[in-house]
Amino acid sequence: MAQSMPSMQELIRQRTRAGFVGRADERSLFRANLATRPHDERHRFRFHVHGNAGVGKTFLLREWEQIAREQGALTAYVDDSAGSVPEVMAEISRQFALQGRRLKDLDRVLTAHRERRHEAELAALATQSEEAGPSASGRMVARAGLVALGLVPVVGPLAGLLDTEQLADGTDRLRERVMARLRNDEDVQLVFAPEEVLTPVLLHELTEAAGSVPWIALFLDTYELTAPYLDSWLHTTMTTDRYGAMPATTVVATAGQRPLDTTRWGGLRDFVSDVPLAPFTEAESRGLLAVKGVTAEPVVEEVLRLTGGLPVLVSTLAESRPTDPDDVGDPSATAVDRFLKWERDPARRAAALACALPRWLDGDVFRAAVDCPEDQAEAVYDWLRAMPFVSDRGGGSRPRYHDVVRAPMLRAERRRSPRGWAERQRRLARAFRQWREETGAGRDAEDLWADEAWRELRLAETYHLLCAGSGTRCPRRCGTSSTPAGPARAWPCAGHVCWWTRARTRTRRRRPRGEPS
Numbered sequence: 001m002a003q004s005m006p007s008m009q010e011l012i013r014q015r016t017r018a019g020f021v022g023r024a025d026e027r028s029l030f031r032a033n034l035a036t037r038p039h040d041e042r043h044r045f046r047f048h049v050h051g052n053a054g055v056g057k058t059f060l061l062r063e064w065e066q067i068a069r070e071q072g073a074l075t076a077y078v079d080d081s082a083g084s085v086p087e088v089m090a091e092i093s094r095q096f097a098l099q100g101r102r103l104k105d106l107d108r109v110l111t112a113h114r115e116r117r118h119e120a121e122l123a124a125l126a127t128q129s130e131e132a133g134p135s136a137s138g139r140m141v142a143r144a145g146l147v148a149l150g151l152v153p154v155v156g157p158l159a160g161l162l163d164t165e166q167l168a169d170g171t172d173r174l175r176e177r178v179m180a181r182l183r184n185d186e187d188v189q190l191v192f193a194p195e196e197v198l199t200p201v202l203l204h205e206l207t208e209a210a211g212s213v214p215w216i217a218l219f220l221d222t223y224e225l226t227a228p229y230l231d232s233w234l235h236t237t238m239t240t241d242r243y244g245a246m247p248a249t250t251v252v253a254t255a256g257q258r259p260l261d262t263t264r265w266g267g268l269r270d271f272v273s274d275v276p277l278a279p280f281t282e283a284e285s286r287g288l289l290a291v292k293g294v295t296a297e298p299v300v301e302e303v304l305r306l307t308g309g310l311p312v313l314v315s316t317l318a319e320s321r322p323t324d325p326d327d328v329g330d331p332s333a334t335a336v337d338r339f340l341k342w343e344r345d346p347a348r349r350a351a352a353l354a355c356a357l358p359r360w361l362d363g364d365v366f367r368a369a370v371d372c373p374e375d376q377a378e379a380v381y382d383w384l385r386a387m388p389f390v391s392d393r394g395g396g397s398r399p400r401y402h403d404v405v406r407a408p409m410l411r412a413e414r415r416r417s418p419r420g421w422a423e424r425q426r427r428l429a430r431a432f433r434q435w436r437e438e439t440g441a442g443r444d445a446e447d448l449w450a451d452e453a454w455r456e457l458r459l460a461e462t463y464h465l466l467c468a469g470s471g472t473r474c475p476r477r478c479g480t481s482s483t484p485a486g487p488a489r490a491w492p493c494a495g496h497v498c499w500w501t502r503a504r505t506r507t508r509r510r511r512p513r514g515e516p517s
Contacts, residue, residue, distance in 0.1 A: 022056075022280050022281075022284030022285075022287060022288065022311070023056065023059075023060050023063070023277075023284075026049075026060055026275055026277075027060075027063060027064070027067065029273065029275070030047065030064045030067055030068075030253075031067050033047075033251065033273070034067070034068065034071045034073070034215060034251070038248035038249055039248075041270070044251075044271060044272060044273040045238065045248075045250070045251060045252065045271050045272070046238065046251075046252050046253075046254075046265075046268075046271060046272040046273070047064075047251070047252070047253040047254070047272075047273045047275055048223070048253075048254050048255070048256075048259070048260045048265075048272065048273070048274055048275060049061060049253070049254070049255040049256075049275045049276075049277055050223075050255070050256055050257060050258055050259050050260075050274075050275070050276055050277065051257065051276060051277030051278065052257060052310075053257060053402070053403045054310045054311065054312035054313065054402060054403075054405075055277045055278070055279060055310060055311060055312075056277060056280075056311040056312070057221070057255040057256070057257075057277060058079075058221055058255065058391070059311065060255070060275075060277065061077065061219050061221055061253060061255045062077070062219075064217075064219065064253055065077050065217065065219050068215060068217035068251070071214060071215060072213055072214045072215065073213060073214065073215035073216060073217045073251075074096060074099055074101055074209055074213045074215070074216050074217070075095070075099070075216075075217045075218070075219065076091065076092040076095040076096060076217075076218050076219065077095070077219040077221065078091045078092065078218070078219070078220050078221070079220075079221040079222045079226075080221070080222040080225040080226050082226070083229075084229055085194070085195050085198070085199075085229060085230065085233050086110060086113055086194045086195075086198055088220070088226075088230065089106060089110065089198055089199075089202050090110050092202075092218065093106050093107055093110070093205075096209070101209050101212075101213075103202075103205040103209075105201050105204065105205060106198070106201045106202055106205050109190075109197060109198055109201050110198065112190060113190045113191075113194050113197070113198065116182065116187045116190045116191050117190070117191055117194075118450065119181070119182070120181070120182065120191045121449075121450060122446060122450065179192075195233055195243075196243075199233070199237060199243035199244075200243045200244045203237070203243055203244040203245060203246055204244065206246065206247055206250060207245065207246075207247050209247075210247035210249050210250070213249075214249065215249050215250075215251060216247065216249060216250045216251070217250075217251045217252075217253070218250070218251070218252045218253070219253050219254075219255075220234075220252070220253070220254045220255070221254075221255050221256075222255070222256060223254040223255055223256030223258075224256035224257040224258050225256075226256075227254075227256060227258075227261075231261060231264065232264070234252065234254075235264050235265065238252065239268065259274065259276070260272070260274065278309075279308055279309030279310050279311070280309040280310075280311050280314060281309065282304060282309070284309070285303070285304055285307070285309050285311075285314050286300060286304075288311065288314050288315060288318065289303060289314065289318050292315070292318035292319065292321055293321045294318045294321055294322060294323075296322075296323055296324070298324075299322050299323065299324065303317045303318065303322075312389060312402050312405065313405075316387065316389050316405065319387060320343055340352055340353075347372060347376065347380060348380055348383060348384075350370070350371070350372075351366075351370045351372060351380045351381075351384055352384060352387070352409070353409055353412075353413055354369045354370045354371075354424070355369050355370060355384060355401070356401055356405075356406050356409035356410050356413065357369055357410070357413070357424060357425065357428060357464075357467075358428055358460070358464075359400065359460065359463060360398040360399065360400050360460075361384075361385075361390070361398055361399045361400070362398055362399075363378075363381060364431075364435070365428075365431075366381045366384070368427065368428055368431035369424070369427075369428060385399050389401055389402040389405035389406075390402070421468075422468040423468075425464045425465070425467045425468030426464070426465070426468045428460075428464040429461050429464035429465045429468065432457050432458075432460040432461035432464065433457075433461045435457050436454060436457035436458055436461055439451070439453060439454045439457060440454055
């Protein structure tokens, strides 16, 4: 029996999935590309979406992923929670397996890579600890030795606090001692050049998979953070035979704040589609508001005025479905008032502001940041996670505020009460220190530095201490003060993207599976 045609209502629901409105041209562009065979000159193998924060790049990438799946494609979506090329490959393999296609050979080599890497890290730590001694400063030097080798970028910020000449002098010796402990040349490659071993295996697996699906679509988000370690590898993989052949039915889409590097990709305009994203047009903004039930013309006009068409702001202001623009406030009202203008519950407003302080959230961090009665905490936390400016990206990553919302919230809170700001930062630091000490109780330092969960807690504790500190200087680069009286650009808590927190983007690693989000 022939399947019945979907109804008009079903088709409309499909086209407005999860309230996605706008970007009709961009959606049509990607859909048309999947309707064009690879040998056709109109076909593009690479898409790059770029635009300012909050302009809707992630939403578009997710929409493209859904379009690809509707066409039978095998897909994977990866963001900056994967902090290296091997981690990107591991995430691709994990998501393919969920769709019924296991990459067994790649999983096997990835397991070997993780094992050899761990052995090398322990060897480097032991070697440096012998030379530096057991003191706290000695352990810092030992850890920085791994930074010098490029093995553990997670402590990149610590390297800025050490004698770089001393590190450089010992790097070659340390590398030789680590390599001596590895079994063979393949193990050395798995540690120091894993892409050389892993990429040919990945391409072979993709070629095998291409025989059973019409398309393979890879979506790489937050490319402004991942490009430093992905862009060169991706260019080499797609345009040369160094690692082997990539199936022609593979489409790669990336999204970031900056355009592509023209020195690398400029000569491939016939194969790459550049997709700049501007704020929503008025028609698109009105469409998004209508989906949220906001149709009163005075309210719509106010939202359009306040947001400038930035999708994340339009969605945030529409979430409470305002019906009256009364008491809209002075046009110079802060961005925080704009984000939470129609949220009248003081407990929710206070929670939204307090939870901007930590860099990521879970239930424990929420309770440490927010003064909220226990019987209300779960409901307020669920409300907060559902807000458009809180991104729960899936794949095990924790909820995070969108940068375009978090920065003005932090600035407003810091200016409103500098002493209260510092105390709340210290309270969060104490909470993270307690969790770190509980995690590390009875364990050796080498084991702790190899424990991702412990490192995350240590980093969070240090971050909040720095935000609360008096006279603390930003390490190495920006040099700005983090005191409440300091300049408005100081630290991410005042809207400045400083080197210390950006260093974390080089270190972001996947948490162990099963860890609560």
